[in-house]
Amino acid sequence: MGTDITGDGEPSSPLPVPDGLDDNGFPLSNSPTSAAAATSSFADDFYRSGIDWSSLRAAPSPSPSEEPGKKKSGGFLVQRSLFQAWGLDKRPRREEEAAGVMGGAEAGASSAPSVSWPGRKRRRGGEVESAADRKPLACPFYKKIPGTPFTVDAFRYGAVDGCYAYFLSHFHHDHYGGLTKKWCHGPIYCTALTARLVKMCLSVNSEYIYPLELDKEYVIEGVAVTLLEANHCPGAALIHFRLRDGKTYLHTGDFRASKSMQLHPLLQRGQINLLYLDTTYCNPKYKFPPKEDVIDFAVRTAKRYLQKEPKTLIVVGAYSIGKENVYLAISKALQVPIYTDASRRRILHSFGWLDLSKKICSDSQSSSLHVLPLSSLRHEKYLETLKQRFLAVLAFRPTGWTFSEATGNQLDLIKPSSRGKITIYGVPYSEHSSFSELREFVMFLRPQKIIPTVNVGNAASRDKMQAHFREWLKGFDTTIVPPVPKSEEQPISSVKVKIGILCSDAEKVSNFQSCTGC
């Protein structure tokens, strides 16, 4: 598909990787299926296309004469130096173990390998390896940003060789997995909202956390970095990188593509060399309506049920963060406060989203609108206990999975599941792009190359996605319009923001801007 972007030549000799993984962090199949071949051809394809992935590779044998501290450009980056520079000359004592090498759910861990590969610890049926025997996880190549010392959402691999800056796209478990209060592998860059959650919920040391404002260009390790609203959960960001040589990459983290994104000056047609794409629903079978329509449907449904039975408890299922607009809209429409437990209240209040905060109450008795973990919607205990105060329960389970070929965009065709006085509606409220939204986004952007970041654990699924990408980009030449006039050395940034100074908590809070995507 793409033409050579860099002409930088072939990557250097591969890093030593743990047994059982290829040098991109993909598991080597034990069985002689086509999966192994397809895996390597997938990765090879990216290598062949001329992207220089070598910058994230440590020198084959780190030269002892290498000056401590980081090298800004050229040559290899040696992680060891960074630890020395920080006086943290210590690798983690226990490397993360090789489990879910595909990087957790967002990488399709469960579709990847039911095969177990060497290095994976077995706990059941068989011998148990000791922790010391375990091999470290390899960071998969699609989490690394070529030509930079950056990774995105790569916290479960311990210290990643050559990585000086760890970006966190948003605060969902499958992206921050591995982040704990013991984190000491390097600075973490994310939005201010995500930064607060990382500190509050994971107790990560503030000295490692660097909150960035949306739409502001920062220069980090010589690379211009801008975070953009991702239209996913509060604090979620697209990450835009502009390298010194003019190459431009966009990492979508998790996002829901929208028409308004096309208006962003950094997302103009033909300006992205490499797109790391959230391909969660990159399959034509995933159709769902705009979020507004789903919210409208939930509000209408709630009103209808309340009319029939005024003593109805409305329940909205939600993960830690995300889906706030569903229950906020119901709260506003029905003029009822939102009850949820203390831990979620703490998180929601931390958003600094005043409209939401003022609706939250801590007394379950005084509210007929409750927000629960999605898992509680299965257990009927909670619903049962509340039946003492309410005569009926109407629950919403908002997820992009709630789709049906038949219903498609027709919300009124949704059939709830009912048992007694308890009714549960699965509503197709998605915080990821639908297939058609993905297609429109990609066809607008016309990136030179696309790396899917979700559903990559399965070779067949990767091939299907690549086929879609080819189709979408067919007929367009892949010449990238330089985002800046091609002339002499470009200053990397018009608005330079100093990075490397730790903000005080007060500064970080005052920097907070209300969540535009909410």
Next chain:
DNA sequence: GCGATCAGCT
């Protein structure tokens, strides 16, 4: 006991 991780599950 506590925190972290994993298999299994939805």
Next chain:
DNA sequence: CACAGCTGATCGC
């Protein structure tokens, strides 16, 4: 299917 977790078991400290 698997969103983005949760649960219970297990391990190291």
